[in-house]
Amino acid sequence: MMMMVLPNKDLLLMQSSCRPPPLLSFPTIKNKPRNNIILVRATLVEEEQETILTTKEKRELRKANRDSKIGTYNWREQVEEKLLQKPKKQFSSWKEELNLDLLAHMGPQWWILKVSRAKGKDTVERMLQALHKNFPDAEFKVFTAAVDEKTKLKSGKISVKPKSLYPGCVFLHCTLNRELHNFIKEDCEGVGGFVGRMVGNTKKQINKPRPVSETDMEAIFQEVKEKQEASDKAFEEEHLRSLEANIVDKTGKKVVTGKTTKRSRKPSGPILGSAVRIVSGTFTDFTGTIKKLDKKRGLVTVGFSLFGKDTIVDLNLSEIVEEQK
The missing domain is CATH 2.30.30.30 (SH3 type barrels.)
Incomplete structure:
Protein backbone atom coordinates (compact mmCIF):
# COMPACT_ATOMS: atom_id res chain seq x y z
CA MET A 1 0.00 0.00 0.00
CA MET A 2 1.36 3.29 -1.09
CA MET A 3 1.08 6.47 0.82
CA MET A 4 1.22 9.93 -0.62
CA VAL A 5 2.91 12.58 1.28
CA LEU A 6 1.56 15.93 0.52
CA PRO A 7 3.42 19.06 1.06
CA ASN A 8 2.60 21.22 3.99
CA LYS A 9 1.06 23.89 1.79
CA ASP A 10 -1.42 21.48 0.30
CA LEU A 11 -2.30 20.20 3.74
CA LEU A 12 -2.99 23.69 4.85
CA LEU A 13 -5.17 24.31 1.84
CA MET A 14 -7.22 21.21 2.55
CA GLN A 15 -7.65 22.17 6.13
CA SER A 16 -8.70 25.64 5.14
CA SER A 17 -11.14 24.30 2.55
CA CYS A 18 -12.82 22.13 5.17
CA ARG A 19 -13.60 25.07 7.45
CA PRO A 20 -17.17 26.45 7.40
CA PRO A 21 -17.68 29.70 5.62
CA PRO A 22 -17.38 32.71 7.84
CA LEU A 23 -20.65 34.32 9.00
CA LEU A 24 -21.64 37.57 7.41
CA SER A 25 -21.60 40.42 9.81
CA PHE A 26 -24.42 43.00 9.50
CA PRO A 27 -24.24 46.41 11.06
CA THR A 28 -26.15 46.44 14.41
CA ILE A 29 -28.56 49.28 15.09
CA LYS A 30 -28.59 50.55 18.63
CA ASN A 31 -31.99 50.96 20.23
CA LYS A 32 -31.73 54.64 20.85
CA PRO A 33 -35.47 55.23 21.39
CA ARG A 34 -35.41 52.69 24.22
CA ASN A 35 -32.61 54.59 25.91
CA ASN A 36 -34.65 57.77 25.49
CA ILE A 37 -37.67 56.16 27.13
CA ILE A 38 -35.57 55.06 30.06
CA LEU A 39 -34.31 58.56 30.48
CA VAL A 40 -37.84 60.02 30.41
CA ARG A 41 -39.06 57.55 33.00
CA ALA A 42 -36.16 58.38 35.22
CA THR A 43 -37.00 62.05 35.05
CA LEU A 44 -40.68 61.37 35.93
CA VAL A 45 -39.70 59.32 38.93
CA GLU A 46 -37.42 62.09 40.07
CA GLU A 47 -40.24 64.65 39.74
CA GLU A 48 -42.64 62.42 41.69
CA GLN A 49 -40.11 61.95 44.42
CA GLU A 50 -39.82 65.69 44.71
CA THR A 51 -43.64 66.11 45.20
CA ILE A 52 -44.14 63.21 47.67
CA LEU A 53 -44.10 64.36 51.30
CA THR A 54 -42.78 62.45 54.22
CA THR A 55 -44.98 61.39 57.13
CA LYS A 56 -43.59 64.12 59.34
CA GLU A 57 -44.21 66.77 56.69
CA LYS A 58 -47.81 65.57 56.23
CA ARG A 59 -48.40 65.74 59.97
CA GLU A 60 -47.02 69.25 60.16
CA LEU A 61 -49.19 70.30 57.20
CA ARG A 62 -52.33 68.95 58.86
CA LYS A 63 -51.44 70.73 62.07
CA ALA A 64 -50.95 74.01 60.20
CA ASN A 65 -54.35 73.59 58.50
CA ARG A 66 -56.05 72.94 61.84
CA ASP A 67 -54.37 75.92 63.45
CA SER A 68 -55.52 78.16 60.63
CA LYS A 69 -59.15 77.06 61.17
CA ILE A 70 -59.12 77.16 64.96
CA GLY A 71 -60.55 80.58 65.85
CA THR A 72 -62.49 79.93 69.03
CA TYR A 73 -62.55 76.11 68.54
CA ASN A 74 -59.82 74.03 70.15
CA TRP A 75 -60.04 70.37 69.21
CA ARG A 76 -57.39 69.33 71.73
CA GLU A 77 -59.35 70.68 74.69
CA GLN A 78 -62.55 69.06 73.42
CA VAL A 79 -60.86 65.64 73.12
CA GLU A 80 -59.37 65.98 76.62
CA GLU A 81 -62.78 66.89 78.07
CA LYS A 82 -64.39 63.84 76.44
CA LEU A 83 -61.69 61.58 77.83
CA LEU A 84 -62.16 63.03 81.31
CA GLN A 85 -65.95 62.67 81.13
CA LYS A 86 -65.72 59.07 79.94
CA PRO A 87 -66.79 56.87 82.88
CA LYS A 88 -64.16 54.55 84.18
CA LYS A 89 -64.80 50.86 84.56
CA GLN A 90 -66.24 50.34 88.03
CA PHE A 91 -66.24 46.56 88.20
CA SER A 92 -63.42 44.12 87.57
CA SER A 93 -65.74 41.36 86.26
CA TRP A 94 -69.34 40.87 85.18
CA LYS A 95 -70.06 38.76 88.27
CA GLU A 96 -69.10 41.67 90.51
CA GLU A 97 -71.52 43.93 88.61
CA LEU A 98 -74.37 41.48 89.38
CA ASN A 99 -73.70 41.65 93.13
CA LEU A 100 -76.58 43.70 94.56
CA ASP A 101 -74.93 43.93 97.98
CA LEU A 102 -72.55 46.52 96.50
CA LEU A 103 -75.51 48.92 96.21
CA ALA A 104 -75.27 49.45 99.96
CA HIS A 105 -71.92 51.22 99.44
CA MET A 106 -73.81 54.04 97.74
CA GLY A 107 -75.65 54.86 100.96
CA PRO A 108 -79.25 56.13 101.14
CA GLN A 109 -80.57 56.82 97.65
CA TRP A 110 -83.89 57.46 95.91
CA TRP A 111 -85.18 54.45 93.94
CA ILE A 112 -88.19 54.10 91.63
CA LEU A 113 -90.67 51.30 92.29
CA LYS A 114 -93.27 50.05 89.80
CA VAL A 115 -96.61 49.55 91.54
CA SER A 116 -100.15 48.72 90.52
CA ARG A 117 -102.01 51.72 89.10
CA ALA A 118 -105.41 50.53 90.23
CA LYS A 119 -104.48 50.11 93.92
CA GLY A 120 -101.27 52.13 94.16
CA LYS A 121 -102.10 53.82 97.47
CA ASP A 122 -103.07 50.58 99.23
CA THR A 123 -100.01 48.82 97.81
CA VAL A 124 -97.66 51.47 99.20
CA GLU A 125 -99.28 51.34 102.64
CA ARG A 126 -99.00 47.54 102.83
CA MET A 127 -95.38 47.67 101.62
CA LEU A 128 -94.41 50.23 104.29
CA GLN A 129 -96.00 48.12 107.04
CA ALA A 130 -94.10 45.04 105.86
CA LEU A 131 -90.81 46.93 105.63
CA HIS A 132 -91.07 48.39 109.15
CA LYS A 133 -91.98 44.97 110.49
CA ASN A 134 -89.16 42.99 108.81
CA PHE A 135 -86.49 45.71 108.81
CA PRO A 136 -87.03 47.70 112.03
CA ASP A 137 -83.52 49.22 112.04
CA ALA A 138 -83.71 50.60 108.50
CA GLU A 139 -85.12 54.02 107.57
CA PHE A 140 -87.61 54.37 104.73
CA LYS A 141 -89.18 57.37 103.02
CA VAL A 142 -91.87 57.12 100.36
CA PHE A 143 -92.80 59.91 97.97
CA THR A 144 -95.69 59.81 95.54
CA ALA A 145 -95.58 62.54 92.91
CA ALA A 146 -99.25 63.53 92.93
CA VAL A 147 -101.33 66.69 92.92
CA ASP A 148 -104.50 67.00 95.07
CA GLU A 149 -107.21 68.26 92.74
CA LYS A 150 -110.20 69.90 94.42
CA THR A 151 -113.68 69.86 92.92
CA LYS A 152 -116.90 71.23 94.35
CA LEU A 153 -119.87 68.86 94.38
CA LYS A 154 -123.50 69.83 93.86
CA SER A 155 -124.14 69.31 97.54
CA GLY A 156 -121.58 72.06 98.29
CA LYS A 157 -118.91 69.74 99.66
CA ILE A 158 -115.35 69.86 98.34
CA SER A 159 -113.91 66.62 96.96
CA VAL A 160 -110.14 66.10 96.98
CA LYS A 161 -108.75 63.53 94.57
CA PRO A 162 -105.00 62.89 94.13
CA LYS A 163 -103.78 62.89 90.55
CA SER A 164 -100.47 61.12 89.99
CA LEU A 165 -97.91 62.87 87.80
CA TYR A 166 -96.04 59.59 87.22
CA PRO A 167 -98.68 56.84 87.19
CA GLY A 168 -97.43 53.48 88.38
CA CYS A 169 -94.26 54.92 89.95
CA VAL A 170 -93.38 55.43 93.62
CA PHE A 171 -90.12 56.88 94.94
CA LEU A 172 -88.48 55.01 97.83
CA HIS A 173 -85.55 56.44 99.85
CA CYS A 174 -83.44 53.80 101.60
CA THR A 175 -80.11 51.97 101.65
CA LEU A 176 -80.62 49.09 99.24
CA ASN A 177 -78.99 45.66 99.35
CA ARG A 178 -79.74 42.18 98.01
CA GLU A 179 -81.95 41.10 100.94
CA LEU A 180 -84.11 44.22 100.84
CA HIS A 181 -84.32 44.13 97.04
CA ASN A 182 -85.53 40.53 96.96
CA PHE A 183 -88.03 41.14 99.78
CA ILE A 184 -89.66 44.11 98.02
CA LYS A 185 -89.71 42.37 94.64
CA GLU A 186 -90.97 38.95 95.76
CA ASP A 187 -92.88 39.38 99.05
CA CYS A 188 -94.65 42.73 98.57
CA GLU A 189 -97.90 42.22 96.71
CA GLY A 190 -98.63 44.66 93.90
CA VAL A 191 -94.99 45.77 93.49
CA GLY A 192 -93.48 45.03 90.10
CA GLY A 193 -89.85 45.64 91.07
CA PHE A 194 -87.39 48.46 90.63
CA VAL A 195 -86.75 50.65 87.61
CA GLY A 196 -83.22 50.00 86.35
CA ARG A 197 -81.25 48.55 83.47
CA MET A 198 -80.21 45.08 82.33
CA VAL A 199 -76.65 44.11 83.28
CA GLY A 200 -74.63 40.93 82.79
CA ASN A 201 -73.85 38.85 79.71
CA THR A 202 -75.33 35.96 77.75
CA LYS A 203 -74.83 33.60 80.70
CA LYS A 204 -76.85 35.61 83.24
CA GLN A 205 -78.71 38.92 83.19
CA ILE A 206 -80.61 40.82 85.88
CA ASN A 207 -82.48 44.10 86.12
CA LYS A 208 -80.18 46.16 88.33
CA PRO A 209 -81.90 49.09 90.13
CA ARG A 210 -80.71 52.53 89.10
CA PRO A 211 -80.84 55.37 91.65
CA VAL A 212 -82.32 58.79 90.92
CA SER A 213 -79.89 61.66 91.30
CA GLU A 214 -80.51 64.45 93.79
CA THR A 215 -80.77 66.96 90.94
CA ASP A 216 -83.60 65.01 89.31
CA MET A 217 -85.41 64.59 92.63
CA GLU A 218 -85.22 68.33 93.32
CA ALA A 219 -86.70 68.95 89.87
CA ILE A 220 -89.54 66.52 90.62
CA PHE A 221 -90.26 68.15 94.01
CA GLN A 222 -90.36 71.57 92.34
CA GLU A 223 -92.65 70.28 89.60
CA VAL A 224 -95.14 68.87 92.13
CA LYS A 225 -95.07 72.10 94.11
CA GLU A 226 -95.72 74.30 91.08
CA LYS A 227 -98.54 72.12 89.77
CA GLN A 228 -100.15 71.97 93.22
CA GLU A 229 -100.10 75.76 93.46
CA ALA A 230 -101.56 76.07 89.95
CA SER A 231 -104.33 73.60 90.80
CA ASP A 232 -105.25 75.43 94.03
CA LYS A 233 -105.28 78.77 92.22
CA ALA A 234 -107.54 77.41 89.48
CA PHE A 235 -109.96 76.03 92.08
CA GLU A 236 -110.14 79.36 93.92
CA GLU A 237 -110.82 81.26 90.69
CA GLU A 238 -113.55 78.84 89.71
CA HIS A 239 -115.07 79.09 93.18
CA LEU A 240 -115.15 82.90 92.95
CA ARG A 241 -116.77 82.75 89.52
CA SER A 242 -119.47 80.45 90.82
CA LEU A 243 -120.16 82.79 93.74
CA GLU A 244 -120.47 85.80 91.42
CA ALA A 245 -122.83 83.89 89.15
CA ASN A 246 -125.17 83.07 92.05
CA ILE A 247 -125.51 86.60 93.51
CA VAL A 248 -129.17 87.47 94.20
CA ASP A 249 -130.68 90.89 94.84
CA LYS A 250 -133.32 91.87 97.39
CA THR A 251 -136.16 90.71 95.16
CA GLY A 252 -134.74 87.23 95.00
CA LYS A 253 -133.67 87.42 91.34
CA LYS A 254 -130.22 86.39 90.23
CA VAL A 255 -127.97 89.19 89.10
CA VAL A 256 -125.68 88.40 86.21
CA THR A 257 -122.37 90.22 86.60
CA GLY A 258 -120.01 91.03 83.78
CA LYS A 259 -120.68 91.47 80.09
CA THR A 260 -122.65 88.85 78.24
CA THR A 261 -120.76 87.78 75.16
CA LYS A 262 -121.90 85.53 72.39
CA ARG A 263 -120.37 82.09 72.74
CA SER A 264 -118.35 80.97 69.80
CA ARG A 265 -118.77 77.48 68.54
CA LYS A 266 -115.84 75.33 69.66
CA PRO A 267 -114.22 73.03 67.09
CA SER A 268 -114.88 69.35 67.60
CA GLY A 269 -111.96 67.24 68.76
CA PRO A 270 -108.58 68.25 70.18
CA ILE A 271 -106.60 71.12 68.71
Whole structure:
Protein backbone atom coordinates (compact mmCIF):
# COMPACT_ATOMS: atom_id res chain seq x y z
CA MET A 1 0.00 0.00 0.00
CA MET A 2 1.36 3.29 -1.09
CA MET A 3 1.08 6.47 0.82
CA MET A 4 1.22 9.93 -0.62
CA VAL A 5 2.91 12.58 1.28
CA LEU A 6 1.56 15.93 0.52
CA PRO A 7 3.42 19.06 1.06
CA ASN A 8 2.60 21.22 3.99
CA LYS A 9 1.06 23.89 1.79
CA ASP A 10 -1.42 21.48 0.30
CA LEU A 11 -2.30 20.20 3.74
CA LEU A 12 -2.99 23.69 4.85
CA LEU A 13 -5.17 24.31 1.84
CA MET A 14 -7.22 21.21 2.55
CA GLN A 15 -7.65 22.17 6.13
CA SER A 16 -8.70 25.64 5.14
CA SER A 17 -11.14 24.30 2.55
CA CYS A 18 -12.82 22.13 5.17
CA ARG A 19 -13.60 25.07 7.45
CA PRO A 20 -17.17 26.45 7.40
CA PRO A 21 -17.68 29.70 5.62
CA PRO A 22 -17.38 32.71 7.84
CA LEU A 23 -20.65 34.32 9.00
CA LEU A 24 -21.64 37.57 7.41
CA SER A 25 -21.60 40.42 9.81
CA PHE A 26 -24.42 43.00 9.50
CA PRO A 27 -24.24 46.41 11.06
CA THR A 28 -26.15 46.44 14.41
CA ILE A 29 -28.56 49.28 15.09
CA LYS A 30 -28.59 50.55 18.63
CA ASN A 31 -31.99 50.96 20.23
CA LYS A 32 -31.73 54.64 20.85
CA PRO A 33 -35.47 55.23 21.39
CA ARG A 34 -35.41 52.69 24.22
CA ASN A 35 -32.61 54.59 25.91
CA ASN A 36 -34.65 57.77 25.49
CA ILE A 37 -37.67 56.16 27.13
CA ILE A 38 -35.57 55.06 30.06
CA LEU A 39 -34.31 58.56 30.48
CA VAL A 40 -37.84 60.02 30.41
CA ARG A 41 -39.06 57.55 33.00
CA ALA A 42 -36.16 58.38 35.22
CA THR A 43 -37.00 62.05 35.05
CA LEU A 44 -40.68 61.37 35.93
CA VAL A 45 -39.70 59.32 38.93
CA GLU A 46 -37.42 62.09 40.07
CA GLU A 47 -40.24 64.65 39.74
CA GLU A 48 -42.64 62.42 41.69
CA GLN A 49 -40.11 61.95 44.42
CA GLU A 50 -39.82 65.69 44.71
CA THR A 51 -43.64 66.11 45.20
CA ILE A 52 -44.14 63.21 47.67
CA LEU A 53 -44.10 64.36 51.30
CA THR A 54 -42.78 62.45 54.22
CA THR A 55 -44.98 61.39 57.13
CA LYS A 56 -43.59 64.12 59.34
CA GLU A 57 -44.21 66.77 56.69
CA LYS A 58 -47.81 65.57 56.23
CA ARG A 59 -48.40 65.74 59.97
CA GLU A 60 -47.02 69.25 60.16
CA LEU A 61 -49.19 70.30 57.20
CA ARG A 62 -52.33 68.95 58.86
CA LYS A 63 -51.44 70.73 62.07
CA ALA A 64 -50.95 74.01 60.20
CA ASN A 65 -54.35 73.59 58.50
CA ARG A 66 -56.05 72.94 61.84
CA ASP A 67 -54.37 75.92 63.45
CA SER A 68 -55.52 78.16 60.63
CA LYS A 69 -59.15 77.06 61.17
CA ILE A 70 -59.12 77.16 64.96
CA GLY A 71 -60.55 80.58 65.85
CA THR A 72 -62.49 79.93 69.03
CA TYR A 73 -62.55 76.11 68.54
CA ASN A 74 -59.82 74.03 70.15
CA TRP A 75 -60.04 70.37 69.21
CA ARG A 76 -57.39 69.33 71.73
CA GLU A 77 -59.35 70.68 74.69
CA GLN A 78 -62.55 69.06 73.42
CA VAL A 79 -60.86 65.64 73.12
CA GLU A 80 -59.37 65.98 76.62
CA GLU A 81 -62.78 66.89 78.07
CA LYS A 82 -64.39 63.84 76.44
CA LEU A 83 -61.69 61.58 77.83
CA LEU A 84 -62.16 63.03 81.31
CA GLN A 85 -65.95 62.67 81.13
CA LYS A 86 -65.72 59.07 79.94
CA PRO A 87 -66.79 56.87 82.88
CA LYS A 88 -64.16 54.55 84.18
CA LYS A 89 -64.80 50.86 84.56
CA GLN A 90 -66.24 50.34 88.03
CA PHE A 91 -66.24 46.56 88.20
CA SER A 92 -63.42 44.12 87.57
CA SER A 93 -65.74 41.36 86.26
CA TRP A 94 -69.34 40.87 85.18
CA LYS A 95 -70.06 38.76 88.27
CA GLU A 96 -69.10 41.67 90.51
CA GLU A 97 -71.52 43.93 88.61
CA LEU A 98 -74.37 41.48 89.38
CA ASN A 99 -73.70 41.65 93.13
CA LEU A 100 -76.58 43.70 94.56
CA ASP A 101 -74.93 43.93 97.98
CA LEU A 102 -72.55 46.52 96.50
CA LEU A 103 -75.51 48.92 96.21
CA ALA A 104 -75.27 49.45 99.96
CA HIS A 105 -71.92 51.22 99.44
CA MET A 106 -73.81 54.04 97.74
CA GLY A 107 -75.65 54.86 100.96
CA PRO A 108 -79.25 56.13 101.14
CA GLN A 109 -80.57 56.82 97.65
CA TRP A 110 -83.89 57.46 95.91
CA TRP A 111 -85.18 54.45 93.94
CA ILE A 112 -88.19 54.10 91.63
CA LEU A 113 -90.67 51.30 92.29
CA LYS A 114 -93.27 50.05 89.80
CA VAL A 115 -96.61 49.55 91.54
CA SER A 116 -100.15 48.72 90.52
CA ARG A 117 -102.01 51.72 89.10
CA ALA A 118 -105.41 50.53 90.23
CA LYS A 119 -104.48 50.11 93.92
CA GLY A 120 -101.27 52.13 94.16
CA LYS A 121 -102.10 53.82 97.47
CA ASP A 122 -103.07 50.58 99.23
CA THR A 123 -100.01 48.82 97.81
CA VAL A 124 -97.66 51.47 99.20
CA GLU A 125 -99.28 51.34 102.64
CA ARG A 126 -99.00 47.54 102.83
CA MET A 127 -95.38 47.67 101.62
CA LEU A 128 -94.41 50.23 104.29
CA GLN A 129 -96.00 48.12 107.04
CA ALA A 130 -94.10 45.04 105.86
CA LEU A 131 -90.81 46.93 105.63
CA HIS A 132 -91.07 48.39 109.15
CA LYS A 133 -91.98 44.97 110.49
CA ASN A 134 -89.16 42.99 108.81
CA PHE A 135 -86.49 45.71 108.81
CA PRO A 136 -87.03 47.70 112.03
CA ASP A 137 -83.52 49.22 112.04
CA ALA A 138 -83.71 50.60 108.50
CA GLU A 139 -85.12 54.02 107.57
CA PHE A 140 -87.61 54.37 104.73
CA LYS A 141 -89.18 57.37 103.02
CA VAL A 142 -91.87 57.12 100.36
CA PHE A 143 -92.80 59.91 97.97
CA THR A 144 -95.69 59.81 95.54
CA ALA A 145 -95.58 62.54 92.91
CA ALA A 146 -99.25 63.53 92.93
CA VAL A 147 -101.33 66.69 92.92
CA ASP A 148 -104.50 67.00 95.07
CA GLU A 149 -107.21 68.26 92.74
CA LYS A 150 -110.20 69.90 94.42
CA THR A 151 -113.68 69.86 92.92
CA LYS A 152 -116.90 71.23 94.35
CA LEU A 153 -119.87 68.86 94.38
CA LYS A 154 -123.50 69.83 93.86
CA SER A 155 -124.14 69.31 97.54
CA GLY A 156 -121.58 72.06 98.29
CA LYS A 157 -118.91 69.74 99.66
CA ILE A 158 -115.35 69.86 98.34
CA SER A 159 -113.91 66.62 96.96
CA VAL A 160 -110.14 66.10 96.98
CA LYS A 161 -108.75 63.53 94.57
CA PRO A 162 -105.00 62.89 94.13
CA LYS A 163 -103.78 62.89 90.55
CA SER A 164 -100.47 61.12 89.99
CA LEU A 165 -97.91 62.87 87.80
CA TYR A 166 -96.04 59.59 87.22
CA PRO A 167 -98.68 56.84 87.19
CA GLY A 168 -97.43 53.48 88.38
CA CYS A 169 -94.26 54.92 89.95
CA VAL A 170 -93.38 55.43 93.62
CA PHE A 171 -90.12 56.88 94.94
CA LEU A 172 -88.48 55.01 97.83
CA HIS A 173 -85.55 56.44 99.85
CA CYS A 174 -83.44 53.80 101.60
CA THR A 175 -80.11 51.97 101.65
CA LEU A 176 -80.62 49.09 99.24
CA ASN A 177 -78.99 45.66 99.35
CA ARG A 178 -79.74 42.18 98.01
CA GLU A 179 -81.95 41.10 100.94
CA LEU A 180 -84.11 44.22 100.84
CA HIS A 181 -84.32 44.13 97.04
CA ASN A 182 -85.53 40.53 96.96
CA PHE A 183 -88.03 41.14 99.78
CA ILE A 184 -89.66 44.11 98.02
CA LYS A 185 -89.71 42.37 94.64
CA GLU A 186 -90.97 38.95 95.76
CA ASP A 187 -92.88 39.38 99.05
CA CYS A 188 -94.65 42.73 98.57
CA GLU A 189 -97.90 42.22 96.71
CA GLY A 190 -98.63 44.66 93.90
CA VAL A 191 -94.99 45.77 93.49
CA GLY A 192 -93.48 45.03 90.10
CA GLY A 193 -89.85 45.64 91.07
CA PHE A 194 -87.39 48.46 90.63
CA VAL A 195 -86.75 50.65 87.61
CA GLY A 196 -83.22 50.00 86.35
CA ARG A 197 -81.25 48.55 83.47
CA MET A 198 -80.21 45.08 82.33
CA VAL A 199 -76.65 44.11 83.28
CA GLY A 200 -74.63 40.93 82.79
CA ASN A 201 -73.85 38.85 79.71
CA THR A 202 -75.33 35.96 77.75
CA LYS A 203 -74.83 33.60 80.70
CA LYS A 204 -76.85 35.61 83.24
CA GLN A 205 -78.71 38.92 83.19
CA ILE A 206 -80.61 40.82 85.88
CA ASN A 207 -82.48 44.10 86.12
CA LYS A 208 -80.18 46.16 88.33
CA PRO A 209 -81.90 49.09 90.13
CA ARG A 210 -80.71 52.53 89.10
CA PRO A 211 -80.84 55.37 91.65
CA VAL A 212 -82.32 58.79 90.92
CA SER A 213 -79.89 61.66 91.30
CA GLU A 214 -80.51 64.45 93.79
CA THR A 215 -80.77 66.96 90.94
CA ASP A 216 -83.60 65.01 89.31
CA MET A 217 -85.41 64.59 92.63
CA GLU A 218 -85.22 68.33 93.32
CA ALA A 219 -86.70 68.95 89.87
CA ILE A 220 -89.54 66.52 90.62
CA PHE A 221 -90.26 68.15 94.01
CA GLN A 222 -90.36 71.57 92.34
CA GLU A 223 -92.65 70.28 89.60
CA VAL A 224 -95.14 68.87 92.13
CA LYS A 225 -95.07 72.10 94.11
CA GLU A 226 -95.72 74.30 91.08
CA LYS A 227 -98.54 72.12 89.77
CA GLN A 228 -100.15 71.97 93.22
CA GLU A 229 -100.10 75.76 93.46
CA ALA A 230 -101.56 76.07 89.95
CA SER A 231 -104.33 73.60 90.80
CA ASP A 232 -105.25 75.43 94.03
CA LYS A 233 -105.28 78.77 92.22
CA ALA A 234 -107.54 77.41 89.48
CA PHE A 235 -109.96 76.03 92.08
CA GLU A 236 -110.14 79.36 93.92
CA GLU A 237 -110.82 81.26 90.69
CA GLU A 238 -113.55 78.84 89.71
CA HIS A 239 -115.07 79.09 93.18
CA LEU A 240 -115.15 82.90 92.95
CA ARG A 241 -116.77 82.75 89.52
CA SER A 242 -119.47 80.45 90.82
CA LEU A 243 -120.16 82.79 93.74
CA GLU A 244 -120.47 85.80 91.42
CA ALA A 245 -122.83 83.89 89.15
CA ASN A 246 -125.17 83.07 92.05
CA ILE A 247 -125.51 86.60 93.51
CA VAL A 248 -129.17 87.47 94.20
CA ASP A 249 -130.68 90.89 94.84
CA LYS A 250 -133.32 91.87 97.39
CA THR A 251 -136.16 90.71 95.16
CA GLY A 252 -134.74 87.23 95.00
CA LYS A 253 -133.67 87.42 91.34
CA LYS A 254 -130.22 86.39 90.23
CA VAL A 255 -127.97 89.19 89.10
CA VAL A 256 -125.68 88.40 86.21
CA THR A 257 -122.37 90.22 86.60
CA GLY A 258 -120.01 91.03 83.78
CA LYS A 259 -120.68 91.47 80.09
CA THR A 260 -122.65 88.85 78.24
CA THR A 261 -120.76 87.78 75.16
CA LYS A 262 -121.90 85.53 72.39
CA ARG A 263 -120.37 82.09 72.74
CA SER A 264 -118.35 80.97 69.80
CA ARG A 265 -118.77 77.48 68.54
CA LYS A 266 -115.84 75.33 69.66
CA PRO A 267 -114.22 73.03 67.09
CA SER A 268 -114.88 69.35 67.60
CA GLY A 269 -111.96 67.24 68.76
CA PRO A 270 -108.58 68.25 70.18
CA ILE A 271 -106.60 71.12 68.71
CA LEU A 272 -102.98 72.23 68.85
CA GLY A 273 -101.93 73.22 72.34
CA SER A 274 -104.91 71.63 74.08
CA ALA A 275 -104.39 69.49 77.19
CA VAL A 276 -104.99 65.77 76.67
CA ARG A 277 -104.73 62.58 78.70
CA ILE A 278 -103.33 59.29 77.36
CA VAL A 279 -105.81 56.44 77.88
CA SER A 280 -103.93 53.45 76.44
CA GLY A 281 -100.42 52.22 75.80
CA THR A 282 -97.21 52.53 77.79
CA PHE A 283 -97.89 56.08 78.99
CA THR A 284 -101.45 55.54 80.23
CA ASP A 285 -102.82 58.29 82.54
CA PHE A 286 -100.05 60.72 81.58
CA THR A 287 -101.25 64.22 80.71
CA GLY A 288 -99.65 66.59 78.24
CA THR A 289 -100.23 69.04 75.42
CA ILE A 290 -100.57 68.48 71.70
CA LYS A 291 -97.48 69.55 69.77
CA LYS A 292 -98.44 68.26 66.29
CA LEU A 293 -101.78 67.13 64.87
CA ASP A 294 -102.56 65.23 61.65
CA LYS A 295 -106.28 64.54 61.50
CA LYS A 296 -106.12 63.00 58.01
CA ARG A 297 -103.76 60.23 59.14
CA GLY A 298 -105.17 60.14 62.67
CA LEU A 299 -101.80 60.83 64.33
CA VAL A 300 -100.88 63.22 67.11
CA THR A 301 -97.64 64.20 68.87
CA VAL A 302 -98.04 64.72 72.62
CA GLY A 303 -95.46 66.36 74.85
CA PHE A 304 -95.35 65.71 78.58
CA SER A 305 -92.91 65.75 81.48
CA LEU A 306 -91.22 62.48 82.51
CA PHE A 307 -88.97 62.56 85.59
CA GLY A 308 -88.59 66.31 85.24
CA LYS A 309 -87.61 66.19 81.57
CA ASP A 310 -89.72 67.06 78.51
CA THR A 311 -90.70 63.97 76.50
CA ILE A 312 -92.44 63.74 73.10
CA VAL A 313 -94.34 60.65 71.88
CA ASP A 314 -96.35 59.92 68.71
CA LEU A 315 -99.80 58.40 69.30
CA ASN A 316 -103.07 57.70 67.54
CA LEU A 317 -106.04 59.97 68.12
CA SER A 318 -107.90 57.01 69.64
CA GLU A 319 -105.27 56.78 72.41
CA ILE A 320 -105.95 60.24 73.86
CA VAL A 321 -108.90 62.15 75.26
CA GLU A 322 -109.19 65.87 75.79
CA GLU A 323 -108.63 66.87 79.38
CA GLN A 324 -111.66 68.58 80.89
CA LYS A 325 -110.97 71.83 82.69
